[in-house]
Amino acid sequence: MNTYGIDLSLKPTTFDLWHVCLAGTVALLSLLLVVLLLSILISRARCKKKAAIQAAEPVVKIVEKIVEVEKLVHAPTPEPVVLKEATPDAALQLLGLLQKEARFIDFIKEDITVFSDADIGVAARVVHEGCNKAINEHFTLAAVRSEQEGSKITLPDGFDAATVRLTGNIVGTAPFTGTLVHKGWQVTDVRLPKLTSGYNAAIVAPAEVEL
Amino acid sequence: MSDWPGHEQANATAESVVVQQAQNAVFGAQYSVGIDLGTTHCVLSYADLGNIDDEEFSPQVMAIPQLTSPGLVEEKQQLPSFMYQAHEAELAQDSTSLPWTSKPDYLVGEIARNLGSKTSIRLVSSAKSWLCHTGVDCKAPILPTDAPDEVERVSPFQATTAYLQHLRDAWQSQHPNAPLDQQDVVITVPASFDPAARELTVEAARAVGLGQAILLEEPQAALYSWIEKSHGDWRKHAEVGDIILVIDIGGGTTDLSLIAVTEKDGNLELTRVAVGDHILLGGDNMDLALAYTVKAKLEKDGKRLEPWQLQALTHSCRDAKEKLFTHSELDNIPLVVASRGSSLIGGTLRTELTREEVNRVLVEGFLPKVAVSDRPVSRPRTGLRTAGLPYAQDAGITRHLAAFLAKQQGATDELKDINLSDHASFLHPTAVLFNGGVLKADTLAERLMEVLNSWLSVEQAPAARLLAGADLDLAVARGAAYYGYVRKGKGVRIKGGTAASYYVGIESAMPAVPGLVPEIQALCIAPFGMEEGTQQELPDDEFGLVIGEPVRFRFFSSHIRREDKVGIRLDYWTDEELDELDEIEITLPEEGRRPGEVVPVHLCAAVTEVGTLELQAVSQKDQGRWKIEFDVRAGE
16 A cells, blocks of 8 residues: 655656656755845835934944944954054154253263263253253143152052053052152143254264365 | 215214215225325224214224244234345245235235344335325335345336235135225325325326225324224313314324314314424434443443344344333343344343433434424535435423424414414414323333423423323324214214315516525415315416427415415525425427417316315316326435
8 A cells, every 4th residue: 555655755766857857946045045035135124224224323333333343353362562663753852852952962072071060051051042942942841749858748549540640659549649849840731843844853963064 | 865864964973073974985985995194004994884873983903914034923003114135045835825825926014024023124114105205206116225236126116016915815805705995994184294105105006906095194193093992071171262283203203294183063173283394303213322322231231232133232222111111110221132143042132221321312312302492403414415214303392392393383373263372482382192002101101291291381381181092003193093983974074175285386477686596486376275075266467388398386285374376476585494395397288289388378276085185287278187297306
């Protein structure tokens, strides 16, 4: 007797046309399913985008999410620390200004051991006066703390550690109370000269030849 | 006047002076720009005209980008009025670029002064003083005067043009949407500038495309700035009958003016009644005087100074002087002149400047306590003078002031609000306004007031008061910008007109006497106080001019003959009354005429809206007009 039960363990033993068609139909159907699903997804995403144009915030959220994912991916390897490289031009320029106004390089490069304090004092006036002029002309300086040096000051929680440095017996938690040893200096404005293309900043003082 | 609705006139700070919108006011200008074209520094100030109806005026001073040394460009409020004629091998390639050009035609500003301090043969300075120096052709290349032949020379006119060009380019690079030639521009000149110098200044402005610029006298600009800074309060500080003496001591010149305060229809009116001579004496002379004093002291100790050391000494004397003036507790300031080589410590020269020296040289030397009857000493000039500027021979500024006040005693005779007592020997100012960097030193300002008040007290007149609150360095530029605002019908306007009356010399018809130069008469062609935009003709005085041949007239001005009407002939005058200016010249072109033909003409004088004097020859026959040129200089 022939019973028509479904034997799941049955594998096609022959590679005939029927089976090929069957497999093809299955593949086609599943492909259709995938395409359908994808198109639904895409159209949904588009809808969301359209909404996003009207309200800007959602976009920001999406971007944030992406960033987070990326972070998670990179989390295991520590980010390489990029230190800012100081450009030599501005430093050279400052040296040039100090030399021009105050003979700064001349003074520093001179061997002062052979001179008397009186002689050095005379030269120091040139340097002091010139440096004062150069610094005042190109920078605006202000004290970080306006309190009198030597007075007691209290630093609240979350004070900026870059502008105020703690020293000595650093224990406990903020607010910290201590003595202002140095009022600090900060540059509030920089007015360095602009440079033309032909300017060689490395020449802090050109050699001088009188004809 | 249709531009100004009646109700606006009524409430516009209730000024009586109704200012007509001048032709030179640019339609739709966004800014009022004031340019102080100084002897040693130029300053540009500007204010937005957009909110003019709010009665708000807030002038700003433009930071002027300029080269300070080769390769460095910095912004400064002042542009030093110097030009440097660099040698082609002197500066590296691309080291003279400016934000608006890779290679400027001329090096001007701080870099010129810096390079020139070491190479003076290539430095052009004081171009402005040359502009009003009689006997010099201002368009001839004469500067630098002591340059060797191979150095390219420029004319004082070219130098002035170059400074204006730099200011214009700087403005353009900062205000690309508001070209300077479309703004209201006011350029200041010394009150003592003669017609030719004014004409040259306007021409220089025209050469850089600023044909719309108008002129304003510096002391007036200083007073405008004071009025503007007082925000309407000036009426409390000035009263009817006041005579305001404006004393302007700048780097190279001293300028004096008198402005009277009168009343008309219940409102205060200001009238500039007199201006002084152009005195080439200023702060630079003071620094030099100190340097020579210190030099003498060093030479006594057997130390000889080289020229570059004197230069450096002048610089440090200037700084030391300022310190002594600001810190009254200091008795002396050490002066050091560093060696030029890289060894700083060994070769440095040390000396000091004491308070006693500053007092003796500056206070007693420049502002001596003199009687009001004293006059400046003038040595007769030696016949052969090197081509240089006619610097004042007497450094006593107080003596120049005494001479000015005595000379101008009658300046206010026609003003009924000003009453000078009968026994006065000089004009009594009641208020003083200072201008110029020199008077920042309280010691000098106080001494000047002390001397003036001592003269007043001798004649039982009340002491003059100082009008406070002036910005001594920037006032002229700020006041010039404010003047642009005044010309729009806001605020009070200082009336003035020409500061002198003008005459041409005419040979009187008399039989020739061997050995005698024919007598000459002075024919008044423009009266004192001629207002801008007016003209005067002399139809009765005819001259026959030959076509194609230049005809020259001697030209005179007077700062004191106020009553002379046009057409009056003077047979006799004292040296003090009339100053001879450069000759004027007229050449009738040949257009449509026969060479050699004689054309009868009469003269016509006009004061333009710009503020310059214009002389014309008018043909009787066909009303043809020819301009008479001023700038016929050069001592040919």
